[in-house]
Amino acid sequence: MAKIADLYYQVSPWKVSEVGFDSSRNEVSESIFSLGNEYLGVRGYFEEGYGSASLLGSYFNGVYENSVKEHEAQYKGIIKRSHFMVNAVDWLSTKIELEGERLDLADANITEFYRELDFKTGQLKRSFVWTTLGGKRIKISLVRFLHMESVYYSYQKLEFEALNFQGEIQVELGLDFATIHQSEMSNFWTEEIKEATASGGAIIGKTLTTQQQIFSGFEIKTSAALSSEIIERDKFIGRKLNVKLEEGKTVYIHKYITNIVDKQQTDLDLLWQRGLKSLEDQLAEGYDNAVTLQKSYWSDVWQKYDIEIAGDDLNQQGIRYCIFQMQQTYHGQNPENNIGAKGLTGEAYGGHAFWDTETSCLPFYLLTNLKAARNLLEFRYATLEQARQRAKELDCQGACYPIATLNGNEASALWQHASLQFQPSTGVAYGIWHYVNVSQDQAFVFEHGVEMLIEISRFLASRGDWSPKGQFGFYGVMGPDEFQMMVNHNAYTNYMAKKTFEYTLEVVNQIKQTAPERYRSLQKELALSDEEQQNWQNCAENTLLIVDEAGLIEQHDGFFDLPHVAINEIPVEEFPLYNHWSYDRIYRNDMIKQPDVLMFQFLHNQDFSDQSKKVNYEFYEPKTIHESSLSPSVHSILAAELGKKEEAYDFFGFATRMDLDNYNRNTREGLHTTSIAAAWMNIVYGFGGVRTDGDRLVMAPMIPPKWQSYRFTITYQDQLIEVLVGQESSQFRVIDGKDVLIKLYGKDYHVNQTTLELPMI
Amino acid sequence: MAKIADLYYQVSPWKVSEVGFDSSRNEVSESIFSLGNEYLGVRGYFEEGYGSASLLGSYFNGVYENSVKEHEAQYKGIIKRSHFMVNAVDWLSTKIELEGERLDLADANITEFYRELDFKTGQLKRSFVWTTLGGKRIKISLVRFLHMESVYYSYQKLEFEALNFQGEIQVELGLDFATIHQSEMSNFWTEEIKEATASGGAIIGKTLTTQQQIFSGFEIKTSAALSSEIIERDKFIGRKLNVKLEEGKTVYIHKYITNIVDKQQTDLDLLWQRGLKSLEDQLAEGYDNAVTLQKSYWSDVWQKYDIEIAGDDLNQQGIRYCIFQMQQTYHGQNPENNIGAKGLTGEAYGGHAFWDTETSCLPFYLLTNLKAARNLLEFRYATLEQARQRAKELDCQGACYPIATLNGNEASALWQHASLQFQPSTGVAYGIWHYVNVSQDQAFVFEHGVEMLIEISRFLASRGDWSPKGQFGFYGVMGPDEFQMMVNHNAYTNYMAKKTFEYTLEVVNQIKQTAPERYRSLQKELALSDEEQQNWQNCAENTLLIVDEAGLIEQHDGFFDLPHVAINEIPVEEFPLYNHWSYDRIYRNDMIKQPDVLMFQFLHNQDFSDQSKKVNYEFYEPKTIHESSLSPSVHSILAAELGKKEEAYDFFGFATRMDLDNYNRNTREGLHTTSIAAAWMNIVYGFGGVRTDGDRLVMAPMIPPKWQSYRFTITYQDQLIEVLVGQESSQFRVIDGKDVLIKLYGKDYHVNQTTLELPMI
Known part of the structure; x- marks a missing residue:
């Protein structure tokens, strides 16, 4: 595996900080110090410009462009054009000049550099002392944050203190749509409107082919009256300020930014007015209020989702960083959003959501934020039509969910993935089942869920086939283990399909029994027939494992x-x-990238005996090379369940700090957002022994020998439950809500607001 | 199968002719009327220009260019850039103008159109009467042919007869390097030198990236003195003639063209002088002598290779057309040449040679022209280094021959073919074995053959692998049947590899026994060791079938x-x-494109019992859809062997007339050259029951019920043998040479110059 930590940032329970600037880590730091509020994300790039390796990335959830080149799709079912989350307006655009020298940390004389990302405030702060060529010394501090609730609002603060002189500093602040999307080496924006405002400016940019619009406006407030002039360049509007500095005194500038995404090609004037109004509201709320609201927002988050680890500072920081970034990436604000493999922190993987949304991320939300969990499924419902279209392209019926997507259409041009991998479809079905199992949200499954289930079952029944011996299964597929391409009867695909058929039939039967009107509408609108249900039954009963x-x-x-x-x-x-290996060489031996069998034994954990899990774990573990970042977590969780404490901890190892310590040496491309979710699962499902795949909540906490204790809180249905695990005993308590029936170490308990303490087993 | 003849050309035993012009068939006719002499090929396009759909193609064997675009090869072993046989100089370039109207058969008023390709002369003739808008009627006849022995020489003849006027016709004749390679929509030539000559002109063109040069020069001789002016355009040189016409009198123009390919970047002046000298020699020989030599050349060919069919005019014409085109495409003139899937008749498949060279084409040459057979193998020897390089790219040892190539490098950018199909490598080994078995050319196998065999065996041993049960075979491969991708233990690949190991060991042992000096050189130069031989032995003994x-x-x-x-x-x-099908859908059922098992049962025919062939034929035949044009021939040959006369004839059906009747509706792209070879095999190996895979020649002729008789001649080693097959009996006779031991209908006979008649069995 050879994955080695590159420990660099300061270790601290509630923040990530950097003391002194390491330019060789600049792009990694840009990823680490990313901010997001689900609506938008911005990498931790230096807003004043940086003349060396940097990925200046600013992304808006669901704002995408189409690939420049159309692929030559020689064959049916291979997409011709991909799409990707496009680098958008640089709303932090800044230039700082002193005595004609432009500040650029790539070559400036800088001391006392400090940067921190605070998990309790969501603020990214940076400060340093700049000594100009002429010997002038100035302390510069910068702050940025995104409003977590009024998601249009972003904030930038600049603070200047002349240390050994008095004079003027020139600061240009603006909005720049001339950003380059690096992986396509192109800019994808046209400028639609651009105008000065009272003390700022505004601009509307539009994407080239998808015609999505973003209004971006800013206003400047300063601690001292100062003159400014409007600056216009192509796709840019800004203001240049001359800031008078007196030695020893601090001057600050607040830049209020409102960004409004419009995917509906709204009339430009309407969008413009709406943008200006928002900017006005933002100004009215003021900077300090926003700061206060942020603190309260994050305090609430930590109240509900925090994980405390006593005796392991590294993992303490790591798991909080994971939770913080998960919350920044997605918290169910808008059902049009999904979770990209890199969140909103980079261009890699095109910003696409993959099947890990339902299998890796959903559990986090199921136990922290049911609305977010439901919204992730609503995304799939909203893109059901695209999945139907995709099934047709594959000569199949029903709906096939894409392997990679932003808008519901398949974005992967590699047929060996897009045409052979069906874990997105079974994953959606699993997600519906898992969500409903935890939430008991019958309305969702009767209305939206059942339609997806029917269409997915249809797809699976048409893509699957029958052996001459009468066994149903999938031929010519690739399971989640991408080192076994084009195989028959992949156990994961077969088993997950069987479960999909069974659950679909269960839901359809429930509806038939309890909601005959709805059943009739399904018969009519989806042409659901008895024969089809019989076929699914037949498939499920004869699926080969x-x-x-x-x-x-x-x-x-x-x-x-x-x-x-x-x-x-x-x-x-x-x-x-x-x-390093010839492409074909990977696919013809018993080496696996991630463990398909262990994966579905985790997902449908209570279907399998301990004996079965043990046999399979011990067989597949030595064959797995974990080139998927999700793989170690599944191993860790099952190892914990099987009582293999050492292995559980070893596999847990780098999950929480994968990005902080740049284990994969590719954090510069963006954060491993979906792996972040797996790290959370690793503690809650792994060490905590939480299971949510049965008819009641299950827990069986263990504790790694190196930890003194750990504490986590989850929200199960409406109950906020606290679990505190020590070396000798575990404590369970409902912090807020009614009693909950929980199976603890194999025995049922009604847990209530009084702490229940059980000895470790 | 739904392959239906589009019978259009006149049926005649020794020619293909067209009476009246059908513009909708123009591109098909361009392919059908192609000329070639192995050195170069030219489609039957109208040299005077044609203002509608046309593929103006002029190709030189082994003259190629690199693809404009470099592929994004994401993975190792996937090539970045392909290469292709490039459209070269239009040495027939002609313009004809009368009264300011330019002749263009796409819209001219034409009557009495007639065109023929004569198999006995190799000449393509065309004549028609053109009525101008002004009502002038002129009969125009055009002839072209390529010298089959002095391959640099080509000829064009134009004849004009004014039918109702006297006056002048303007004729421009020239050489044009500004040709467009259609599949890349580009011209790939630069002009190097261009100058007028005594009564013509010359030009050297050079390919853009491969820097190959062609000298092209022409001289004009006419039946009447006439003035001409030199015409120069970009990459073009020509002459414009004013031809005086008198009513009822015929005027002709001979254009002599010399084309010299230079792949060595020879000094331009040297090439120029060489070209002019060649042109001079060509002129000295004269047109009529060249015509006479052509007739004698083709008479010799028919003497040796003809197949006569009595009672089936369509197949008679078809098989002669096949033999004619095979001879035009390749006859072993130069070991640097190979046989493209479309010969020299079109751009499709990039002019690449595939594995059918050794498996489909070689047998034709083994029994007609041993030198040509050997030269095909010398092509592989000359490209052994590229095959070694390719093996390295695939993380393997030894040499892997490319799936598609012109220069020995892999030209296929599709990893699922280039990295998974190894029939080119086993095909080369098979070709060596087959050639040596027939020719007894020990010198070849001891010198060149053994090196290829060792390197191919090395490759196979390193690419193959061992099952946990100790069985050797190939994992993650695609056999010739391209409807079963990425399978394990493909029987064709395994069996052919086993035979390769065995033959390599046999040859190495022979050398060890009889040529110890050579053996030591192999030990030294190729690092051949006893352990390696032991390993091959081990692989061969344990290959899974x-x-x-x-x-x-x-x-x-x-x-x-x-x-x-x-x-x-x-x-x-x-x-x-x-x-029409989703790409992945083809690969997951028991449908096959061509029959792998039947294929190797044909290639190593005498390894298998009749019972085994019958069982396999009857199992695989109904599963085969014959999307490979080679597939029906293999079926026909085996059906004949198994006594399934009707099936043998049915599968034979379209083989001989595949292009003449445009069965696949894609003849416009070029001729199915390698299928042409299969058609020949179909008669000789199929109905004739010839087998050359044992220690002596085998024959067991049968005759389709619809034929009165058929006759073929083959050259076995040095003996020219005639076989005449009737409904009642077969006759065998050595026309020229010594006695030959032949197994006839299972019994050995010494066949000599006295006819041996045996009753049909």
């Missing part, structure tokens, strides 16, 4: 006959294999 | 468990499936 006497499940038909690769003997320098 | 009790061979591990598709129920309009 190849299991030997000991309970070992074959990952696919023929997996046991594959040549063996001793993965521990692969030289470290050959990782990642995709970059 | 999955065979049931009845002798049925499983096409790959798991094939028998695949879902069944009733191929007869697939609607006709869904063919070709690649254009």
Whole structure:
């Protein structure tokens, strides 16, 4: 595995900070210090410009463009054009000049550099002392934050203190749509309107092919009256300020920014007016109020989702960073949003959402924020039509959810993924089931859920096929384990399809029994027939899962006959294999990227005996090289369940600090957002032994030997539950809400507001 | 299958002719009327220009360019840039003007159009009467041919007869390097030198990236003295002639063209002088002598290779057309040449040679022209270094021959073919074995053959792998049957690899025994070791071929468990499936494109019992949809062997007339050259029952019920043998050479110059 921590940032329970600037880590730091409020995200780039390696990225959830090049799709089912989350307006655009010298941390004489991201305030702060070539010394402090509730509002603060002189500093602040999307080396914006405002300016940009619009406006307030002139360049509007400085005195500038996304091609004037009004409201609320609101917002978050670890400072910081970034990326503000593999923190993976939304991220929201969980599923419902279209392109019926998407359309041009992998579809079905199981939200499943389930089952029944022996399953597929391409009867795909059929039939039957009107509408609108249900029943009953006497499940038909690769003997320098091995070489041995069998044994945990989990864990674990960042978490969770404490902790290892310590050496591209969710699962589902796949909540906490204790809170249905786990005992308590029936260490308890203490097992 | 003849050209035993011009068939006719002499090929386009759909193609064997775009090869082993046979100089360039009206058959008023390609002279003739808008009527005749021996020489003849006027006609004749390569929509030539000559002109063009040069020069001789002026345009040189016409009298123009390819970047002056000298020699030989030599050349060809069919005019014409085009495409003139899938008749498949060179084309040459057979193998020897390089790119040892190539490098950018298909490599080994078996050319195999065999065996041993049960075979491959992608233990790949190991060891042992000096050089230069030979032995002995009790061979591990598709129920309009089915859908059922098992049972025919061939034929035949044009021939040959006369004839059906009747509706792209070879095999190996894979020649002729008789001649080693097959008996005779031991209908005979007559069995 050869994944080694690159520990660099200061270790602290409630913040990430950097003392002294390391330019070689600039792009990594840009990712680490990313801000987001689900509506938009901005990397921690230096707003004043940086003349060396940097990814100046500012992204708005769901604002995307189409790839410049159309692929030559030679064959049906291969997409011709991809789409990606596009780099948008640089609303932090800043230039600072003193004595004709422009500030650029790539070559300026800088001392006392300090930067911190505070999990309790959501503020990113930076300060340093700049000594100009002429010897003038000035302390500069910068703050930025995004309003978590009034998501249009963003804030920038600049503070200047002349240390050994008095004079003038020139500051240009503006809004810049001339940003470059690096992976396509192009700008994707046209300028629509641009005008000065009272003490700022505003601009509307529009994407080239998708015609999405963003209004961006700013106003400046300062601690001292000062003159400014309007500056206009192509796709840019700003103001240049001459700031008078007196030695030892501090001057600050507040820049209020309102960004409004319009995906509906609203009339420009209307959008303009709406933008100005918003900017006015933002000014009226004021900077200090916004700061206060932020603190209260984050305090509420930590009250509900915090995880405390005593005795492990690194993981303490790591898990809080994970929770903080999850919240920034997505908290269910808008059902049009989803969670990109890199969140809103970089261009990699095109900003696309993958199947980990339902399998890795959803559990976090199920136990912290049910509305967010539901909204993730509403995203899939809203894109059901695109999934239907995709199924047609694949010569199938029903709906096939894309392997990668922003807008519901398939975005992956690699047929070997887009046409062979169906975990997004079974993942949506699983997500619906999991959500309903936890939330008991019958209305959702009767209205939206059932339609998706029917269409997914339809797809699966048409894409699957029958062996001459009468076994149903999937031929020519790739499961989540992407090192076994084009196999038959992949156990994950088969098993998840079987569960999808069963759950669809269960829901359809419930509706038939309890909501005959709705049932009739399904018959009519979706042409749901008895024959089709009978077919699904038939498929489910005959789905092939190849299991030997000991309970070992074959990952696919023929997996046991594959040549063996001793993965521990692969030289470290050959990782990642995709970059060093001939492409085809990866796909013809018993090495796996991530464990398909263990994955569905985790997802449908209570379907499998301990014996079965043990046999499979012990067989597949040594064959897994974890080139998927989700893989170690699944291992850790199952190892915890199987009582393999050391292994559980070892696999947990880098999950919480994957990005902080840049384990994969690619954090510069953006954060591993969905792995962040897995880190949370690792503690709650892994060490906490929480299970939500049965008819009641299950917990069976264990504790790594190195920890003194840890504490987590989850919201199960409406009850806020606190779990405190020590080396000797665990304590359970409802902080807020009614009694909850929980199976603790295999035995049912009604947990209430009085602490229940149980000895560790 | 739904392949239906589009019978259009006149049926005649020794020519293809067209009476009246059908513009909708223009591009098909351009392919059909192609000329070639292995050195160069030219489509049957109208040299005077044609203002509608046309593929003006002029190709030189081995003259290629690199693709304009570099692919984004994301993974190792996927090529970044392809190469293709490039459209070269239009040495027929002609303009004809009368009264200011330019002749263009796309809109001219034309009557009495007639065109023919004569198999006995190799000449393409065309004549018609043109009535101008002004009512002038002129008969125009055009002839072209390529010298088959002095391959630099080409000829064009124009003849004019004014039918109702006297006056002047303007004729421009020239050489044009400004041709467009259609599939890349670009011209790939720069002009290097261009100058007038005595009565013509010359020009050297050079390819953009590969820096290959062609000298092209022409001289004009006419039946009457006439003035001409030199015409120069970009990449063009020509002469404009004013031809005086008198009513009822014929005037002709001979254009002599010399084309010299230079792949070595020779000094331009040297090339220029060489070209002019060649042109001079060509002029000295004269037009009529060249015509005479052509007739004698073709007479010799027909003497040696002709197939006569009595009672089937369509197939008579068809098979002669096949032999004629095979000879034009390749006859072993130069070991640097190979046989493109479309010969020299179009751009499709990039002019690339595929694995059918050794498996489909080689047998034709083995029995007609051993030098040509050897030269095909010398092409592979000359590109051994590129094959070694390719093996490295695939993380393997030894040499991997490319799936598609002009210069020895892999030209296919599709990893699913280039990285998974190894029939080119086993095909080369098979070709060496087959050639040596027929020719007994020990010198070749001891010198060049053995090096290729060792390197191919090395490749196979490193690409193959071992199952946990100790079975050797290939994982993650695609056999010739391209409808089963990424399978394990493909029977074709396994079996052909096993035979390769065995033959390599046999040759190496022979050398060890009989040429110890050479053996030591192999040990030294190729690092051939005993351990390696032991390993090949081990691989060969343990190669898995999955065979049931009845002798049925499983096409790959798991094939028998695949879902069944009733191929007869697939609607006709869904063919070709690649254009109508989702790409992945093709790869997950028991439908096959061409029969891998039957293929190697044909190639190593005498390894298998009749029973085994019968069982496999009857199992695989109904599953085969023949989207490969080679597939029906293999079926026909085996059906003949199995006594299935009707099926043999049905599968033979369209082979000989595939292009003449445009069965696949894509003849406009070029001729199916390698299928042409399969048509020949179909008669000689199929109906003739010839086998060359044992220690002596085998024949067991049968005759389709519809034929009165057929006759073919083959050259076995040095003996020219005639076989005449009637409904009642077959006759065998050595026309020229010594006695030959032949197994006839299972019994050995010494056939000599006295006819041996045997009754049909």
